[in-house]
Amino acid sequence: MRKRVFLKITAVAVLALGTSLAMAQDNLFKIGLILPMSGPFASTGKQIEAAVRLYMAQNGDTVAGKKVELILKDDTSAPDVTKRIAQELVVNDKVNVLAGFGLTPLALATAPIATQSKTPLVVMAAATSSITQASPFIVRTSFTLPQAAVGIADWAPRNGIKKVVTLVSDYGPGIDAEKFFKERFTFNGGQVSDSLRVPLRNPDFAPFLQKVRDDKPDALFVFVPSGAGAALMKQFSERGMDKAGIRLIGTGDVTDDDILNNMGDVALGVVTSHHYSASHNSPLNKKFVDAFGKANNGLRPNFMAVGGYDGMRVIYEAAKATKGGRGEALLNAMKGQIFESPRGPVFIDAQTRDVVHNIYIRKVERVNGQLWNQEFDTIKDVKDPGKAR
């Protein structure tokens, strides 16, 4: 009799414990954040992590009455690792949303997991046009290379640049940049005399730059991923390209705010087109840059940080609208969001799930002793040109 009562009590206790665990799960909204926190692209991971934490510090760690649990994982920028981590986050942790994705191959490797598990996946960094087409569950808050590249392709021919050599990292975003720059620049009457592709990892720019020097174009158009711009800029100057009268233009990845201030005089006058500069002149951006710096030892946010910050905005608002939901409902609440970002006005196109934003033409200038990408022209509400074909 005693034993039976004991068993009953135990059973009730176990049941209660189980229920409270389930309730605890249910009272959580889980974000699986996968970033390159080590390896050659660690600066992207660091910038996005800092922005995500800033967003949470400013907006609280509960949404719709649920506690937000951030699970950060380092994928070392290896696609098979990203995919395995995403699988674990979905199956074991039952995350509501996957986020991060520092490079294109990492996002593409994980797309099938999002589709199979119906888990919304927010791309905060990677920028090849086709990524959003790899899964109906992918939403992007970073940018696309076609968006960024056509801005400078319009500006250059109006400013005395008629002959250009392109030089890009040999993978998705580089190929997009090369293709869309060339198409638009040629349409505008320019000539691309050569198109060079360098390896993504540990590129030696020297032999390529020598080729460019011999070709004597008016300008060299470059795309290299965030973090790689400093090495390119250094070799550009060491090879005497600027002295030979060859200008440097590109998408804003090369004059990345994370490293721009340490590039020195060689960066002065470099004109690029991009969706974000830390010197963007708006009250919201000033507040963002200031708070980001205060929380991170004076670090300047770059375009990766803003992709992470806006990604959190999209996730939080969707979580609110669905009372901490998941799957298709959460995804649908991400589509169509319109808001002011530190970069300017942003729209998540419900059809493409891709970001629509302004592209700015900027020139590197020294202001109060520091190098900044100073915006001087705006192309409003640019949709990804890669989708319209």
Ligand code: VNL
């Ligand atoms: C990508 C595009 C990566 C632009 C970047 O930096 C970048 C990508 C790491 O899609 O892989 O600046």
